[in-house]
Amino acid sequence: MNSANVSHLRAEDILSMESLVRRNFVNSLTGFKSVTLIGSRSLEGVNNLAVFSQVIHVGATPPLIGVLFRPHTVSRHTFENILATGSFTLNHFTEKTVLQAHQTSARYGESEFEATGLTPEFNGSFSSPYVKEGTIKIGLELVEVQTIKANGTELVIGAIKETLVPEFCIGSDGFVDLEAAQVVTCSGLDSYHSTNKIARLTYAKPGKIPQRIDKILSH
Template sequence: MRTKHFSKKEFSSFDKIYKANFINSLGGIKCANLIGTISKDNVPNCAIFSSFLHIGASPALVSILVRPNTIPRDTLENTQNKKFFTINHVNLDIIEQAHITSAKTNRSEFDITGLTAEYLNDCPAPFVKESLVKFSCKYIRTIDIIENGTHLVLGSIEDIYLPEEICLENGDLDLEKAQTVGVTGLNIYNKVKIEKKLDYVHRIE
């Protein structure tokens, strides 16, 4: 393959949508997740995100990046109001329904897509029943990114639900078996396939 160089001047002049797809794709394949929240009026909300970030395992902390709230951002507002959100892996069976949740709407995405809201273990935020790997998070705080107006929502993992069959001996999860999908850019969905499993690398002298 031939290497093509893009200077900052060049990629900054790209069409808005083209540039969003292009820059978003540079980070590689990311996990596609549906974030479940509930409004102050108890309307369930569901939105697709690819900006999930693992912060740490002990304590178990995660975050999602939310775009600037120059227009209403239900996920951000609901999380800050209700103090809980859920993260639900998108799998092969619900790609199209999950993708539709990126559209602007005044209705509940559960009603529009036919996905099923389910409530587990007293978590006020809805889970997506059709998702196989999902967990609830308690809201901790929002970190504002002043450079572009985005918001990093920090949460602690509370309850986890997943198929027992995907749990491997050392704690790894077989996400290929769970049919979890990844996303490149804004609209290219990818299968997860385990190519090789290697041993943990310890100190090398």
């Protein structure tokens, strides 16, 4: 690597950055991330909506998803609603609603649904609101909360109770085609992206060259 073309920063260099610059820099380093709208509802019946990019797969048996929250040093409605009611939803969205989704990160004193023009939608007896304009939706029940000692962030782990996925997005092997659903992704704190699939590849084994799964399934 030609060092003349590379910015070599050490930990002390990063820590000395201006706060906003440091947040943008570090948040961008981890690459493209899942971005979803989290729907929740207070005990008083106020619907809440917030965009989150710190969402991770925790396990498939049982099906678990984790969401990382910033330290609970100020009022955080989504986190507080989840603790109070024990449920929340994840809602993937498309390019059509990127502006509204991003706007949910503003500090509103009212429901973000009303403030942004997005529509709350309820499914049966599940208490937390989905986003009607969403494309792939997941209903979760709170399982546990882990506090990260290094910086005080909170890892909320939810069990999947139900999913709402367009049938045409679900492959014969269970793979969910997010690109077919026009789901967007993000990088950093405020950059949204569409995707372009390169390939799905077979399970890697020593001495065996991976094959393209999409070609195998099409035969």
